[in-house]
Amino acid sequence: MIDLFPISEEDAAAIVREHAASGRRLAICGGDTRSGFGNAVEAESRLRSTNLAGIVAYNPGEMVMTARAGTPLAEIEDALARNGQMMAFEPMDHRPVMATTGEPTIGGVFAANVSGPRRFIAGAARDSLLGVRFINGKGEAIKAGGRVMKNVTGLDLVKLMAGSYGTLGFLTEVTFRVPPRPKDEATVAIEGLNDAEAALAMAAAMALPVEVSGAAHLPMTVTWKFLDGTLPGSEATVLRIEGLPGSVEARATKLAAAMAAFGTVTRFSRDESVQLWREIRDVLPYADGTPRPVWRVSTAPSVGHQLVAALRLETGVDAFYDWQGGLVWMRMEADAEADLVRRFLKALGGGHAALLRAPQRMRAATAAFQPQPQAVELLSARLKEKFDPAGILNPGKMAGS
Known part of the structure; x- marks a missing residue:
């Protein structure tokens, strides 16, 4: 497969137009860290975003960043860390579990709607996405959304592109929210619960006014993989608290007292908590x-x-x-x-x-994605026809989804 590396949005549009005119298929790709996920794409060429890189606009006071789609995720995270900000949806790194190489890109994160442990309270990647620029299957440059949430023009189109896996367009630029990073965190662990007991304990923790930002259960078959094998007990149900240092201490103490009704409770320091949730995020037990x-x-x-x-x-x-x-x-x-x-x-x-x-x-x-209800499948087909009438962009990538 031939890799094509456009150096501008205009260059990318010309490549897509040329392929649409001849009916040649294009695989859409960023850093190639999720290769092997999804249904196989049969194409002669692969359109890659990695030369469309760089942070376009970032004012920490606005809590919004605009970056070209091929910008390495590490570059984004470094810039945010220097300014005490983050991506709230905590995107996972697929390389360990997929055994891939390369550098994750910010466009790839949104194209696959990649979300980590904080997803259940902070929303998915698409919920942080404010605006996009992309090339549709006709080779047209499209802009949707804006730099502030109240600008709702094209908002549905923005959400649609997140999680479309390159089947509707080739992302060239993304604009997204970047809230403050918590100053401190701690994790409370309950030992020895089976899966059903852990579900009850996590539900009870979520009902408390302590703002749990991570809730996971690690059975004994995987606990030895985490924190360099130092997790206590045969099973561990882990609950994360984030925020200002004094608040974290008070809320973690309250959470630990409530969870003592379910089993033996231990607490992890900030550094241990950060490591643990990164390992949960990246599915460490199955990076085998x-x-x-x-x-x-x-x-x-x-x-x-x-x-x-x-x-x-x-x-x-x-x-x-x-x-x-x-x-x-x-x-x-x-x-x-x-x-x-x-x-x-x-x-x-x-x-x-x-x-x-x-x-x-x-x-x-095997169909990689969950089969859709018939009405949703028909709608998806109409959207695909609208955005990519020649069917050249990542054909079959989400077949059966």
Whole structure:
């Protein structure tokens, strides 16, 4: 596959127009850190954003940043850290679990709607996105949104581009909110709870007026992977508190006292907490160098552990939980078991199961994304036809989604 590196938006538009005119397909790519995720794209050329890089506008006082899509995520995070700000949605780094290289880009983060542990209280990546510039499948440059949330012109189009995986357009620029970074954090851990007990404990913690910003359950099969193997007990249910130092101390003390009713409680320091949640974010237990199938399942917090329990009766599966139990990371021991996963998920009330990683033969035979209801599928097809009438942008990437 030939890599194409446009150096300007005009250059990218010309490349797309040329391919649309001849009907040649284009794979859309940033830093290539999620290669292997999604249905395979058959194309002669790959349009990459990495030469469209650099922060365009950033005034910390406005809490908004505009950057070209190919800007390395590390460059964005460094600039924000110097000014005490962050991306609230805490995007994960897919390289460890996908065994890929390259540099994640800010455009790739929004194109895949990549969100981490804070997602369940701070929203997804798309909820921070204010504006975009992109090239549609006709080779036209489109601008939508603006630098402030009250400017709602094109806001729906902005949201639509987040999570479209390059199927509707080639992102060239993004504008997004960057709130203050918490000055301190701590994590409270409850030892020895099974999956169902942990779901109850996390629900109780979320009901307290202490503003929990991270809630995860780590069964004994994965605890040894975290914090260099120093997590206490056979299982750990972990709850994060963030904010000003005095506030964090007071709220963590209150949370620990309430959680003592569920089991033995320990607390982690700021540095330990930062490391732990980075490891949860990046799915450390399954960054094992193998191609064993890994699923990312989002569902209701009360349903996640029920799904895993049902699957364990039928097949080999390992799992841990984020988002108060509403995000389940599952590694299958052998087959991807897509029909089984999605049948059980539907029986439990529904959700979204995405096959993140699998051997090539399984990827070729499995719809990577959750099949859509017929009405949604028809709407998606109409949107694809509107934005990319020749069907040249990442064809088949979200097939079956």
